[in-house]
Amino acid sequence: MRTIALYGTESGRAEAIAETIARTFPDRDVEVVNMADAETGIFRPGILYLIVCATHGGGELPGFAQFLHDDLADLSPDLTGVTYAVFGLGDTGYVGKYNRGSHQFDELLTGLGATRVGPFGEHDESTHEDHVALGTQWVQAVFDATAP
Ligand SMILES: Cc1cc2nc3c(=O)[nH]c(=O)nc-3n(C[C@H](O)[C@H](O)[C@H](O)COP(=O)(O)O)c2cc1C
Known part of the structure; x- marks a missing residue:
């Protein structure tokens, strides 16, 4: 199945994960x-999207991820048949706002x-685990989980 790692970042961690995924699973x-760099039309049936997205600004999406989120919300395309998985990056120190960005994308x-x-x-930054x-x-x- 064609796979796209779609990342939303401010300081580069989500990008590092997406790039490592591509290198680790060359097949x-x-x-x-x-x-x-993404537009709403990127979401198409038959593709697996790996959404790797940080939270910034106190429970908000990174800037460009917010644009994509808002464009999707405005245009409201029918995404039936689209499959995706989510990995959120955050910090539990932001009480009540932990990982809200990735959850906003998931809910949309x-x-x-x-x-x-x-x-x-x-990934919770406060744990100092390797993201x-x-x-x-x-x-x-x-x-x-998605193997045929
Ligand atoms: C200014 C700022 C605001 C943040 N706000 C939140 C937040 O509201 N909720 C959260 O879970 N993490 C928050 N974080 C933590 C980031 O999500 C975390 O550092 C993440 O690993 C950054 O990923 P990135 O390098 O891909 O942008 C914030 C970090 C910064 C620097």
């Missing part, structure tokens, strides 16, 4: 796309008819 031929895509697959991955290692484990679990 999947993962295309890496920055949400800053589901609301437009897309289907989330595999586990909802997350790239966690992201790679998450993708493996997503691929396992």
Whole structure:
């Protein structure tokens, strides 16, 4: 299945995860796309989207991810048949706003008819865990869950 790693970042961690996914799973031929360069038409049936997205600004999406989110919300395309998985980056120090960005994206895509697959991955910066290692484990679990 064609796979696109679509990342939303401010300070580069989400990008590092998306790039590592592409390098770690060469057989999947993962295309890496920055949400800053994506338009709403990127979402098409028959493609698996790996959404890797940070939270910034106190519970908000990174700037360019916010634009993509808002364009989708405005245009409200029917995303039936679109499959996606989500990995959120955040910090539990932001009480009540932890990982809200990735959850906002998830709620929007589901609301437009897309289907989330595999586990909802997350990285909490306060744990000092390796975000790239966690992201790679998450993708493996997503691929396992979606294997034919
Ligand atoms: C100014 C600022 C605001 C942040 N706000 C939140 C927040 O509201 N909720 C949260 O879970 N994490 C928040 N974070 C933590 C980031 O999501 C976390 O550092 C993440 O790993 C950054 O990923 P990125 O490098 O891909 O942008 C914030 C970080 C910064 C620097």
